[in-house]
Amino acid sequence: MNVQVEDTPAATTPHRAQPAVNSRPVNISSVRHISPFRYPGGKTWLVPTIVAWLKNRSIRPSSLVDPFTGGGSIPLSLLREDLTDRIILGDIDPGVGAVWECILSSENSELRRQIRNFTVSRETVVSTLEEKPESRLGLAFQTLLRNRTSRGGILAPGSNLLMSGEKGRGVASRWYPVTLDNRLSLLDTLRPRIEFTQGDAFSLIEKHMNSPDAAFFIDPPYTAGEGKRAGRRLYKYNDIDHDKLFSTLKKAAGLVLMTYDDCPEVIELAGSSGFQFERVSMRNTHHVKSFELLISNFAEYSTNGQSTESTEAHQNANSEK
Numbered sequence: 369m370n371v372q373v374e375d376t377p378a379a380t381t382p383h384r385a386q387p388a389v390n391s392r393p394v395n396i397s398s399v400r401h402i403s404p405f406r407y408p409g410g411k412t413w414l415v416p417t418i419v420a421w422l423k424n425r426s427i428r429p430s431s432l433v434d435p436f437t438g439g440g441s442i443p444l445s446l447l448r449e450d451l452t453d454r455i456i457l458g459d460i461d462p463g464v465g466a467v468w469e470c471i472l473s474s475e476n477s478e479l480r481r482q483i484r485n486f487t488v489s490r491e492t493v494v495s496t497l498e499e500k501p502e503s504r505l506g507l508a509f510q511t512l513l514r515n516r517t518s519r520g521g522i523l524a525p526g527s528n529l530l531m532s533g534e535k536g537r538g539v540a541s542r543w544y545p546v547t548l549d550n551r552l553s554l555l556d557t558l559r560p561r562i563e564f565t566q567g568d569a570f571s572l573i574e575k576h577m578n579s580p581d582a583a584f585f586i587d588p589p590y591t592a593g594e595g596k597r598a599g600r601r602l603y604k605y606n607d608i609d610h611d612k613l614f615s616t617l618k619k620a621a622g623l624v625l626m627t628y629d630d631c632p633e634v635i636e637l638a639g640s641s642g643f644q645f646e647r648v649s650m651r652n653t654h655h656v657k658s659f660e661l662l663i664s665n666f667a668e669y670s671t672n673g674q675s676t677e678s679t680e681a682h683q684n685a686n687s688e689k
């Protein structure tokens with residue numbers, strides 16, 4: 369999770385435009401999860417806010433395009449809530465891409481079989497992660513294993529394996545074969561409504577730019593501005609032209625919803641590109657409260673406390689990540 373130091377909104381934004389603040393934090397543990405990933409910087413915590421936002425405006429795009437998919441928490445949730453007909457996903461990371469491509473292909477069952485049959489121990493994890501995968505399936509399995517046995521789910525070079533983990537279970541702490549099997553099985557049933565392309569976000573954006581029925585959810589690596597630039601540490605691919613991203617998306621025919629770190633550079637970019645924006649607060653797993661920006665081209669955009677309602681609605685429905 370992207371952790372930011374709590375700050376007063378005014379102190380962090382000495383700019384002409386000041387976003388509204390929704391100060392009640394979203395409880396990160398209150399949301400159901402169907403992605404097989406535990407994704408660093410993932411937006412599971414934002415699901416209730418976005419679901420409520422669309423529902424309250426009776427917005428139902430025929431497709432939702434997420435070109436920085438990662439774990440895909442938002443598009444999968446919108447599909448689950450039937451708030452769109454199909455989701456169009458993309459990510460530049462070949463490992464992440466291999467996972468999605470296998471899940472959405474006839475290799476789904478073989479990937480599940482390998483997950484169920486893997487005997488997890490520090491030795492087996494280390495030796496599997498040292499192998500050079502020779503197939504898409506091999507890369508997919510290795511990526512999922514790395515994601516679920518590394519600290520924070522980080523896939524980028526330099527990530528470390530979990531040490532003691534939860535309840536002293538070490539690398540096995542987050543390796544849930546039955547849960548993963550179930551999630552992959554569920555995703556298999558959703559296959560006709562999910563499309564994935566491994567590649568650069570801009571190609572996918574360009575492809576759907578002119579469709580008024582296509583909404584975009586944009587969650588790029590947070591590398592804009594001079595702040596913490598968490599994206600550099602969390603993702604192998606993190607070099608984004610943020611100016612180009614804003615100037616491209618302001619021409620999109622459909623709804624655009626972006627999430628970004630709360631920094632002056634992004635506020636300036638959003639404002640100068642004519643986007644609406646506001647802060648949403650969240651508590652991370654260490655109970656640190658932080659803010660992120662929700663940026664949209666929808667004129668009446670405001671969450672106005674709906675995230676809290678949504679969070680409550682999802683309480684008790686949460687499964688482990």
Ligand SMILES: C[S@@+](CC[C@H](N)C(=O)[O-])C[C@H]1O[C@@H](n2cnc3c(N)ncnc32)[C@H](O)[C@@H]1O
Nearest residue numbers: 407410411436438439440460461568569587605
């Ligand atoms: C903040 S994460 C997305 C997290 C996701 N929203 C979730 O909830 O799990 C950003 C993702 O963008 C991907 N990425 C980085 N550069 C990219 C590019 N140029 N094109 C497409 N994807 C890119 C990274 O691999 C990473 O998975």
